[in-house]
Every structure is written in structure tokens, then in C-alpha cells.
Amino acid sequence: xxxxxxxxxxxxxxxxxxxxxxxxxxxxxxxxxxxxxxxxxxxxxxxxxxxxxxxxxxxxxxxxxxxxxxxxxxxxxxxxxxxxxxxxxxxxxxxxxxxxxxxxxxxxxxxxxx
Amino acid sequence: xxxxxxxxxxxxxxxxxxxxxxxxxxxxxxxxxxxxxxxxxxxxxxxxxxxxxxxxxxxxxxxxxxxxxxxxxxxxxxxxxxxxxxxxxxxxxxxxxxxxxxxxxxxxxxxxx
Numbered sequence: 001x002x003x004x005x006x007x008x009x010x011x012x013x014x015x016x017x018x019x020x021x022x023x024x025x026x027x028x029x030x031x032x033x034x035x036x037x038x039x040x041x042x043x044x045x046x047x048x049x050x051x052x053x054x055x056x057x058x059x060x061x062x063x064x065x066x067x068x069x070x071x072x073x074x075x076x077x078x079x080x081x082x083x084x085x086x087x088x089x090x091x092x093x094x095x096x097x098x099x100x101x102x103x104x105x106x107x108x109x110x111x112x113x114x
Numbered sequence: 115x116x117x118x119x120x121x122x123x124x125x126x127x128x129x130x131x132x133x134x135x136x137x138x139x140x141x142x143x144x145x146x147x148x149x150x151x152x153x154x155x156x157x158x159x160x161x162x163x164x165x166x167x168x169x170x171x172x173x174x175x176x177x178x179x180x181x182x183x184x185x186x187x188x189x190x191x192x193x194x195x196x197x198x199x200x201x202x203x204x205x206x207x208x209x210x211x212x213x214x215x216x217x218x219x220x221x222x223x224x225x226x227x
Contacts, residue, residue: 004156034216043117043220044157044205086130089157100145100209101170104157 002027006105013080014113017091021041021108024072024089030092033066033073039086040108047088048075077110085112116140118219120206126225132194135222137206139188145169145209146189147216148181150201156182160204194227 003026013019025033029114034049050057050064050114057064061080066073077084087109119138127133139146148160160179165186170178174181178197183189193200203221 006156036218041220044218046215046217049215091157100214101147101159101162102149102157102216103159104149104155106156 002030002092002094002103004090004103004105006090006108008108009106010109010111011057012113015082017080018085019075019077019080019110019112021075021088021090021110022072023092023105024070025092025103026071027092027094028068028071029094030086032093033064034091034093034102035064035075035092036089036104037086038089044089072087080112082112082114085110118206118208118217120204120222122222123220124223125227126227129195129198129226130195131193133177133196133224135191135193135204135206135224137189137191137219139206139208140217143208143210143217144186145211145216146183147207148189148191149204149205149207149218150202151186151221152199157205160191193224196224197224200224 006023008040011033021049036044038044064078073100087107090105093100093102145162149157151157159173162169163183166183172205180192205221206219207216209216
């Protein structure tokens with residue numbers, strides 16, 4: 001089965017600086033890679049996702065890159081703000097007729113230092 | 115549009131007791147998923163319904179866990195009898211079909227003492 005590893009487990013960044021979280025996956029059939037943000041006591045919320053037919057996707061301060069050859073993908077947050085503090089989860093899935101069974105990484109607790 | 119709702123939000127039960135968690139997916143979503151996060155670990159897949167049918171239950175830990183989705187609307191996840199290692203957050207999620215975003219509920223926190 002799929003195995004997703006996520007690093008680092010904790011990350012502290014000065015406000016305004018960039019944060020990078022990295023994930024690797026094992027199943028070459030995986031083709032969908034979402035990132036979820038979970039604030040304390042709240043639901044995981046999708047912040048960005050990428051499919052295997054593209055190498056990079058950007059949405060304002062958030063970007064995701066995918067290297068299919070190396071089987072890794074990364075989340076980049078630029079100009080970090082205090083509200084970016086949360087736990088971030090990467091996930092991978094081999095989407096097959098609607099079965100988006102996600103395999104998650106262990107999460108990264110991001111703290112933005114004012 | 116209402117999101118995925120889960121009940122109860124928190125539950126504390128004694129070892130050996132039974133707990134039933136409920137999930138109401140977003141209206142119209144055929145796919146319903148259950149996930150679980152044990153303290154400090156990753157969010158793990160439990161099972162997937164397509165309407166009322168179990169599409170994939172490969173993540174169910176053992177036969178103490180029973181999930182149902184009668185009528186293809188809301189779903190229940192029963193743990194009977196509960197053990198200490200069942201403690202964690204149980205998330206429900208739903209989406210409409212292929213390539214659609216998966217939306218999560220806020221989770222049901224289960225503590226078995």
C-alpha cells in the first residue's frame with residue numbers, strides 16, 4: 001500500500017519568512033496530492049492540491065511542487081502570517097473512479113513567530 | 115451550504131462500553147469516508163461508502179468496528195466493545211465523485227478510559 005512520509009514534524013518561522021514542508025510517497029500510481037490545514041479543534045481544510053499531470057501549482061501565498069520521478073511533493077508558504085499557524089497534512093491518492101482514498105502524512109505543526 | 119457534520123463532538127466512555135458516532139455528509143455527496151487520527155499520528159483511512167455500499171473497508175482495524183450507511187445518506191460508526199487504543203479523533207469526509215475535493219467534518223473526539 002501507499003506510504004507517505006512528512007517532514008519536519010514541527011516548524012517555527014518568523015512572520016514574513018517562508019515555510020516549506022516536504023512529503024514523499026511510495027506508490028508510483030498515486031496521482032492526486034492534496035494539502036490540508038487543521039487549526040486547533042477545527043476540521044482539516046483543503047488549502048491546495050495538485051494532480052500528477054502538472055509540476056507546480058500556486059494560489060496566492062501558497063504553492064505546491066511535485067516531482068514524480070523522485071516521488072516527492074512540497075508545500076511552500078511565502079510571507080507567512082500568524083494565521084498560518086496550524087497543523088498541515090499532506091496526502092496522496094491514486095484516484096480511481098471516485099475512490100479518493102487518501103493516505104496522509106503525520107502532519108507538520110507550523111508556528112509563525114510574530 | 116452545510117458542511118459535513120459529526121455527532122457527538124466529544125465522547126468519554128469506559129473500556130468495554132459501546133459508542134456510536136454519526137456523520138451527515140454534504141447533501142448530494144455519494145462518497146462518504148471515515149478516517150481516524152490516534153494521538154500524534156497520521157490520519158488513517160478506515161472505510162469508504164459509495165451511497166449505501168461499502169466500497170473499501172480495508173482500513174477497519176478489527177471486528178469491533180461496524181459502519182453503516184442505510185439509505186445512502188448519513189452514516190454511523192459503532193465501536194463495541196471499546197478498548198483504550200480506540201481513543202482518538204474520528205473524522206468523516208465526503209465528496210461527490212471522481213476528482214472532487216474531499217470535505218472533512220470537525221471530527222468526533224473519543225476517549226476510552
